[in-house]
Amino acid sequence: MKYRKHLFISDVHLGAFPTKINAQIEEDLICLINHCIDERYRIYVLGDLFDYWMEYPEKGFVPALGRKVLDAFEKYNHTVEAAVFITGNHDNWTFGHFAKRGFDIEHNFRLTQIQQKRLLLMHGDGVAASKIDFPRAAFHRLLRSNSFVNAYQTVLPPRQGLAAMKMFSSFSKKNNYLNPEPLNRQAKKIFNKHNLDFILSGHDHIPREETFRNGTYINLGTFFKHRSLAVFEDNKLSLSIWDADTKSLLPFSSMKKQA
Numbered sequence: 001m002k003y004r005k006h007l008f009i010s011d012v013h014l015g016a017f018p019t020k021i022n023a024q025i026e027e028d029l030i031c032l033i034n035h036c037i038d039e040r041y042r043i044y045v046l047g048d049l050f051d052y053w054m055e056y057p058e059k060g061f062v063p064a065l066g067r068k069v070l071d072a073f074e075k076y077n078h079t080v081e082a083a084v085f086i087t088g089n090h091d092n093w094t095f096g097h098f099a100k101r102g103f104d105i106e107h108n109f110r111l112t113q114i115q116q117k118r119l120l121l122m123h124g125d126g127v128a129a130s131k132i133d134f135p136r137a138a139f140h141r142l143l144r145s146n147s148f149v150n151a152y153q154t155v156l157p158p159r160q161g162l163a164a165m166k167m168f169s170s171f172s173k174k175n176n177y178l179n180p181e182p183l184n185r186q187a188k189k190i191f192n193k194h195n196l197d198f199i200l201s202g203h204d205h206i207p208r209e210e211t212f213r214n215g216t217y218i219n220l221g222t223f224f225k226h227r228s229l230a231v232f233e234d235n236k237l238s239l240s241i242w243d244a245d246t247k248s249l250l251p252f253s254s255m256k257k258q259a
Helices: 019-039 067-079 138-144 146-155 158-174 181-193 252-258
Strands: 006-009 042-045 084-086 104-106 109-114 117-122 198-201 208-212 215-219 228-233 236-243 248-251
Touching: 006 019, 019 042, 019 067, 019 236, 084 109, 084 117, 138 146, 181 198, 181 208, 181 215, 208 236, 215 236, 236 252, 248 252
Parallel strands: 006 042, 042 084, 084 104, 117 198, 198 215
Antiparallel strands: 006 228, 109 117, 208 215, 228 236, 236 248
């Protein structure tokens, strides 16, 4: 099916904020999802939809986070098309629930072509594949390993396990200094080895477009702070912001002018 627009979002981090702020983020995101249903736009989620997430399948436990958002996505997935969900370093411990909600789940990266453009989609914390030379850090590999998950869930029951994840997530963000250079260098390296037009990721929370000799790297920034996303339309890809009040996709430059 052909879509007039393709939308790419990341780093919503539902559950990371006080109740009032979290509710506003959810409301704005649901408004965007409903807009995409009405207009039949294609959606791609590039990780960290949730700030912390772990399912305990053997105990039938699913976190209570963001149920209204997941309900909206489920409606989208069944009425438009399954949204691609590339899990991030905060929400990759899903063992079937997101798939039951209708998402097209990817734990690594996704190569896709839209019209004549070739795109590499990933979260930004590395990949577990030799095809793309961007290995995850050892700590991230450990956290995603089955042995770690099994040990974690054996020691900590669901509610305590989720509480520990929330605490660790909060601690890690406090020690996360914004630096665009690592992902910029990695994107340039990938462009030099692969025939791509665009690389899209999130992860470092810095929205930007970086043009290299062999392609353009777009970092989606954060939905929780910037309401930023990338929009592909008419064979072009650019950063935009979502204005929930007017239900409009605005050029990202308009945010910089307001700031």
